[in-house]
Amino acid sequence: DFSGPRIAADLGLNVTPRVQVVLGTAYSGTEKSSEYRDWVDNKDRPIEQTTTFERIPATASVKAYINSPGNAVGRFAWVPSRYAPYVGAGGGGMWYRFRQEGDFFNSETFVVRSDLLESKGWTRTAHGFAGVDLSLSPRLAITTEGRYDWGEARLDPRAFEGFEPIDLSGLSATVGIHIRL
Secondary structure, three states, X not given: OOOOOEEEEEEEEEEEOOEEEEEEEEEEEEEEEEEEEEEEOOOOOEEEEEEEEEEEEEEEEEEEEOOOOEEEEOOOEEEEOOEEEEEEEEEEEEEEEEEEEEEEEEOOOOEEEEEXXXXXXXXXXXXXXXXXXXXXXXXXXXXXXXXXXXXXXXOXXXXXXXXXXXXXXXXXXXXXXXXXX
């Protein structure tokens, strides 16, 4: 399980009162330790590994509010709606790194060896999302969002020969602060 915290930042630019173009980036990463249960090395120690998995997307999206996010009152005042649900989709690029370091067991030769296996690079990504802004004031809101990212990349064949592409897809749920300028 490579679930872990995600930190993200978005910049929304209004195209119409209910549609935004959103530029965003995020970081999610985790590190997990593992151990072979049925085997030990030549010194009777556990065969252990550490796996690190990181993702950093850079995306552009279109975000559409289902209801009006607020109303202009005169020329200089704007009153936000209490709740403003939205949906959106987009795409971009995603940098990833998948790294395994430690001892590896060859079940054909029964040899244990230490190694570092790593694959990293950029790939295309797409995503869909839905959420709601809960206004606290004309300039401040709490945002909750569910997002699904799609993406996969070929692993570096020098380290992971014969492996299927790595699945970079995943579901995330976020709660954040929405600041209106």
